[in-house]
Amino acid sequence: MSLxxxxxxxPQYILPHHPLSRVAQHVTRCENRVFKDALIRTFIRLYDVDMSQALEGDPGSYPSFNAFFTRALKPEARSLAAGEKTLLCPADGAVSQLGNIEDDTIFQAKGKHYSAMELLGGDADRAAxxxxxxxxxxxxSPRDYHRLHMPVGGRLKQMIHVPGxxxxxxxxxxxxxxxxxxRNERVVCLFETEAGPMALVLVGAIFVASIETVWHGVVTPPTRAEIQCWDYSDKxxxxxxxxxxxxxxxxxxxIVLFGEQAANWxxxxxxxTPVRMGQALGSLV
Structure with missing residues (x-):
């Protein structure tokens, strides 16, 4: 164990996660020009953000820090891997882990695992x-592009908000x-694809002020006490x-999930491994 x-x-066990994240939400949406410009420029300098890839390259043009943080990229900034069976990486970032789901068990880090069933909200049928x-x-990471994209075409079946x-x-x-x-709050999006079911699990974290989807808008906050499910099977x-x-x-x-014998990484x-949205994450079987 690293000291x-x-x-x-x-210390994170005792921190008031949600109140701190609500403060972050207010701060990142502040539209005071002096404050938000200073925050944006400091962030760019600290994290070496490449604004040449942004659709709007002028930091002062963003109405708030959150608008800058969720900035769109120029169309040519990301190329898409070719191939009908190719699975595209859904985000910029780095691979934390990837591999096989052993029965219902997913590898988190050395000596640490969790179950697909609890990740997906405790429903055995979903996990099966x-x-x-x-x-x-x-x-x-903070410097990355923070919009999320589809690895493969799919029809939305359900969205589940799991508090945590x-x-x-x-x-x-x-x-x-x-x-x-x-354990963390998350939004589970279940799709049906040509290779069968696919889950995209958007995991919240401290200071993540909200998670949103293109079909629903902001899902969280508010944080609910109970799991909430939206059914899109007839939409x-x-x-x-x-x-x-x-x-x-x-x-x-x-987190991206596929069923048995549906995909290979x-x-x-x-x-x-550093990754970028649109590169080949794997392929459908």
Whole structure:
């Protein structure tokens, strides 16, 4: 166990996660020009953000820090991997982990696992579709592009909001906090694809002021006490591969799930590999 990681993670157990995130929501949406411009320019400098890729390259043109943080990119800034069976990476960031779902178990970090059933909100029927399937966990750092895209075309079936904590999702915390992704607040999006069911799990984190999807808008906040499910099975809502499906208003993690013998991950990917939206994450079987 790393002492520095433990010292970083342990205080998070007692922090008031949701009140701190509500403060972050107000701060990041402040439209006072002097304040938001100073915040944006400081952030660009600290995290070496490449504004040449942004559709709007002038930092002062964004009405708030959140508008800057969720900025659109120029169309040519990301190229899409070719191939009918190609699975596209849904986000910029780095691979946290990827591999096989062993029965119902997903690998988080050395010595730490969690179940697909608890990740998906505790429903055994939902989890059964991904038993012995594939998972990929992608961490978005603060400097990354924070819009999320479809790995493959799919028809939306359900969206589930699962309340929970808001631990940080950086490596230090992931290595220390058991079952972190199944404990944090999250939005589960279930799609039907040509390869069968696909889940995109948008995991919240401390200071992530909200999670939103293109079909619903802001899902959280507010944070509810109970799991809430929206059924879209009769709505015929289909999103093409690479289409934007949601965004983090501040950064976090997205987890991609496929069923058994539905997909294979690219052999060149491993924990820590940097990725960009649109590159090949793997392929459908």
């Amino acid at each position: 520095s990681e433990a010292l970083f993670a342990l 579709a991904f038993q012995n399937g594939r998972f990929a966990t992608i961490y978005l 904590r808001l631990f940080s999702v950086n490596n230090a915390t992931v290595n220390q906090v058991p079952r972190l992704f199944a 015929s809502l289909f999103l093409d591969a690479s289409a934007e499906m949601g965004r983090f208003n501040m950064g976090s993690t997205i 690219d052999a060149g990917l491993a924990a820590g």
